[in-house]
Amino acid sequence: MSTIECRKLRKDYRRGEEVIHTLQDVDIDIHGGSFVALMGPSGSGKTTLLNLLAAIDRPTAGTITIGGRDIGTLGRNALAAWRSANVGYIFQLYNLVPVLTAYENVEMPLLLHALSAKERHQRVTEALELVGLADRYSHYPRQLSGGQEQRVAIARAIVTRPTLILADEPTGDLDRTSAMQVMDLLVRLNKERNQTIVMVTHDPSTAARAGRIVHLEKGKIIDAAEFERAAQIAASGAHR
Amino acid sequence: MNSLLRTIPFTWKNLVRRPLRTGLTVAGIAVATFLFSFVESMRDGVVKATEAGAAETRLVVYRKNRFCPFASQLPQSYQRSILNIEGVKAAVPIKIVVNNCRASLDVVTFRGVPDEGYLQEHVTQAQLRSGSVSDWLSRGDAVLVGSALAERRRLRAGDRFDAAGVRSWVAGVFDSDDAQDRNVAYAHLGFLQETAQRGGTGGIVTQFNVEVDDPSKMEAVASAIDEAFAHDQFPTTTRPESAFVARAARDVIVLVRFASIVGWASLAAVFALIANAIALAVRDRIRDHAILQTLGWTGADIAWMVVMEAAMLGAAGGAIGAIGAHAAIAFAHLNFTMEGVSIEVTASNMATVAGVVLATLLGAVAGIVPALSAARREIVQGFRTA
Structure with a gap:
């Protein structure tokens, strides 16, 4: 279980002479094993915050401590190793590697771990079974529907048994039924495996499935406590 | 790793x-x-x-200032004089007949060599792919054909072979480590001279291949040969075989x-x-x-x-x-x-x-x-x- 602590987190982008403050002094604590939804309008900094938590982007200022470790102090290679061991990332547009089959896509992160071929096979099969795609292991991404692709992406994110799953609008490109299946899966992972999940979403009904909702606007967390309470009340039925 | x-x-x-x-x-x-x-x-x-090896021992004696087998004409009698020069181990008179003197991808070269000695040294039984040296000895118009020429012209033992005005019979096909040998047809010297006699060149050969007993004597022997015939009717130019090939192939x-x-x-x-x-x-x-x-x-x-x-x-x-x-x-x-x-x-x-x-x-x-x-x-x- 990873506890996440962000302090005075800032991220600026430069566009020509103009500096865009995407995140401004964000402070947030996320307890290990919780399911948090990040909500907010486009350009509010949700995906930037997710990328910083995944250590695929670096903050302009501030610190991110995950599981007691300040990830800002790690070099590129150490960050890669840390990501491999701790993070599973689910993209909105699935981002499967097109020349690899579903099985091979799921196996890719495991190649970085000291596992035998047999152990890798067991883990991949288990992950594909969990997402209900054991019979699609030899299919290429182009041979799968959007929902199936996203489930393969989820299998890829969980196959290393990471403590932290980060999902960037995982249902944003899916039809209603597929979106429901994906959300059911994420809730199940959170409950059964106690994995910490941080999910970006625009959709209130999707956010309602999370245990906690954090609202971002113009790079800042807005009335988090109040919003959280209201969101928890609204979501309490759906979450159960 | x-x-x-x-x-x-x-x-x-x-x-x-x-x-x-x-x-x-x-x-x-x-x-x-x-x-x-x-x-x-x-x-x-x-x-x-064309690269001379340190152990090269073969010289080629050619007619001075001539650059084609048709033009290089030397009396066969030079053989005795060459053999008397110190350092010469062997001298073989060779008559060459080609169907084309210029650079070409399909030239047929006949080398006329004496009946005894030369071919027995050059073509051992192990090198023969087909036919035999005794078949070659038994017929005047017989030729032993190098493997590369035989493959190019699809020749086998027993075939008739007509090129450069020479009608011959293939007595055998042989392999060799030497590219010059693989690409020629060895005929009887007398037979080629006879064929060429129509042009009035009986007793005339194209070149002598001279074996020197010590590689370090190559230069001295070449000079001695050229000096011996310098004032003769048929002056010579003698070069190591690799230099001879390099000049011809320039x-x-x-x-x-x-x-x-x-x-x-x-x-x-x-x-x-x-x-x-x-x-x-x-x-x-x-x-x-x-x-x-x-x-x-x-x-x-x-x-x-x-x-x-x-x-x-x-x-x-x-x-x-x-x-x-x-x-x-x-x-x-x-x-x-x-x-x-x-x-x-x-x-x-x-x-x-x-x-x-x-x-x-x-x-x-x-x-x-x-x-x-x-x-x-x-x-x-x-x-x-x-």
């Missing part, structure tokens, strides 16, 4: 599962490497034929040097082709690389994948091209003959290996810049660019 090995399956899949791109790139590399290996084999043949040598430049230029084309293919591939896979890095693969892993893919393309194209050139040369039996002297283009193992190794190395080098750019790209920037 483990980190490098784990990237191999992914790199391999990237190549084989994009067959059109891989096929076209490999085909381009193969053509360029084919050209390089072919030209290098030609150059190898020229070097082998036009071809220049052409092969030029072709060699083209061969190396084709390697530059290999470099450009791979660099272009890899640069495009890296651009197409910016998102894939960002995904892999998100999963935990390092920039070094990505760089290594790119370099390895480039090297694999080079190796595959290089192997197809170089082995193709090797096979084409072996199949075509190419042979340049000029002024009765042969330069054989043989499939050179060195040129084949050089073709594969250089194409692989060039591939790896061509992949370095795209690899570094892929490795250094920030992950988020990669997703945005894609």
Whole structure:
């Protein structure tokens, strides 16, 4: 279980002479094993915050401590190793590697771990079974529907048994039924495996499935406590 | 090392599962490497034929200032005078008849040699592919044909053979380590002289092949031979056999040097082709690389994948091209003959290996810049660019 602590987190982008403050002094604590939804309008900094938590982007200022470790102090290679061991990332547009089959896509992160071929096979099969795609292991991404692709992406994110799953609008490109299946899966992972999940979403009904909702606007967390309470009340039925 | 090995399956899949791109790139590399290996084999043949070895002991005595077997006429009686010169172990009078004096890919050269001695030394029973020396001895019009000439003209023992105005009967086909031997038909000296007698040249030979007893005496013996006939009606020029071949083949040598430049230029084309293919591939896979890095693969892993893919393309194209050139040369039996002297283009193992190794190395080098750019790209920037 990873506890996440962000302090005075800032991220600026430069566009020509103009500096865009995407995140401004964000402070947030996320307890290990919780399911948090990040909500907010486009350009509010949700995906930037997710990328910083995944250590695929670096903050302009501030610190991110995950599981007691300040990830800002790690070099590129150490960050890669840390990501491999701790993070599973689910993209909105699935981002499967097109020349690899579903099985091979799921196996890719495991190649970085000291596992035998047999152990890798067991883990991949288990992950594909969990997402209900054991019979699609030899299919290429182009041979799968959007929902199936996203489930393969989820299998890829969980196959290393990471403590932290980060999902960037995982249902944003899916039809209603597929979106429901994906959300059911994420809730199940959170409950059964106690994995910490941080999910970006625009959709209130999707956010309602999370245990906690954090609202971002113009790079800042807005009335988090109040919003959280209201969101928890609204979501309490759906979450159960 | 483990980190490098784990990237191999992914790199391999990237190549084989994009067959059109891989096929076209490999085909381009193969053509360029084919050209390089072919030209290098030609150059190898020229070097082998014209480079003097430290142990060279054979001199060729030719008529002074004459450059074609038709024009080089020496009395056979010179043989006795040559044998009396100190350091000469043997002197063989040879009559050469060719169907074309200029540089050509299909020249038939007849060498008339004495019935006894020369052929028995040059063609042992083990070298005979078919027929026999005794068959050659038993018929006046018999010829023993070198393997390269026999393959070019599809000759077998027992065939009739008509070229350069000489009608002969093939008594056998033999192999030899010497390209000059592999590309001639050995006839009886008397038979060739008789054939040439219509032009009034009986008792006349084209050249003498002189064996010297010590390689260090080559120069002294050559000078002694030329001095002996300097004031005679038929003055001579004597050179080591390699120098004789080099002089006769000077036009071809220049052409092969030029072709060699083209061969190396084709390697530059290999470099450009791979660099272009890899640069495009890296651009197409910016998102894939960002995904892999998100999963935990390092920039070094990505760089290594790119370099390895480039090297694999080079190796595959290089192997197809170089082995193709090797096979084409072996199949075509190419042979340049000029002024009765042969330069054989043989499939050179060195040129084949050089073709594969250089194409692989060039591939790896061509992949370095795209690899570094892929490795250094920030992950988020990669997703945005894609």
